[in-house]
Amino acid sequence: xxxxxxxxxxxxxxxxxxxxxxxxxxxxxxxxxxxxxxxxxxxxxxxxxxxxxxxxxxxxxxxxxxxxxxxxxxxxxxxxxxxxxxxxxxxxxxxxxxxxxxxxxxxxxxxxxxxxxxxxxxxxxxxxxxxxxxx
Numbered sequence: 486x487x488x489x490x491x492x493x494x495x496x497x498x499x500x501x502x503x504x505x506x507x508x509x510x511x512x513x514x515x516x517x518x519x520x521x522x523x524x525x526x527x528x529x530x531x532x533x534x535x536x537x538x539x540x541x542x543x544x545x546x547x548x549x550x551x552x553x554x555x556x557x558x559x560x561x562x563x564x565x566x567x568x569x570x571x572x573x574x575x576x577x578x579x580x581x582x583x584x585x586x587x588x589x590x591x592x593x594x595x596x597x598x599x600x601x602x603x604x605x606x607x608x609x610x611x612x613x614x615x616x617x618x619x620x
Contacts, residue, residue: 490575491568493607494589494597500525501534503556507543510534510555523588523595524559530588530595532559565590566599576604 500523501509510522514536522534534555542558543550564582566575568591579587579601589597 488572488607489568490566490570490572490589490599491591491597493572493575493604494568494599495603496597498523498588498595498598500530500595501555502526503531503554503559505555506551507534507539507548507553507555507558508550511539511550514539520586522555523562523598524555525595526556528594530562530565530590530593531556533562533588534559562588567591568596572604572608575599576601576608579604 501513503524503526505524510524513519513522514534520535524531524534532555538558538560539550542548543553564578564584565588566578568589570578579585579599584601586598586600588595589599
């Protein structure tokens with residue numbers, strides 16, 4: 486039986502609610518390891534906020550980061566993947582789109598994050614060992 490994205494994703498990606506402030510996203514993004522903050526409302530993925538989003542939507546126009554909500558500035562995700570997608574197909578999709586991480590959805594609800602690195606490792610583990618040819 487082939488494995489699906491849900492078997493390799495990181496569950497509960499720690500999204501922020503759309504009613505949270507831009508400042509809350511900024512605090513998360515101050516960690517160099519965090520490249521984007523996922524924004525949800527009622528469990529559904531509303532969008533993504535990056536450092537670039539904060540600069541263009543909050544800092545440059547002079548908006549107050551404490552009163553600007555994430556649902557006002559979140560950008561639609563460039564790409565999402567369904568939890569039931571086959572892992573091989575998911576890997577091809579991430580390669581084709583040149584994405585490192587992608588939100589995983591199920592019926593529009595955010596259920597996890599799929600990392601290309603984790604996916605590569607998972608697929609490598611599942612490959613049958615090559616047979617050594619003894620002379």
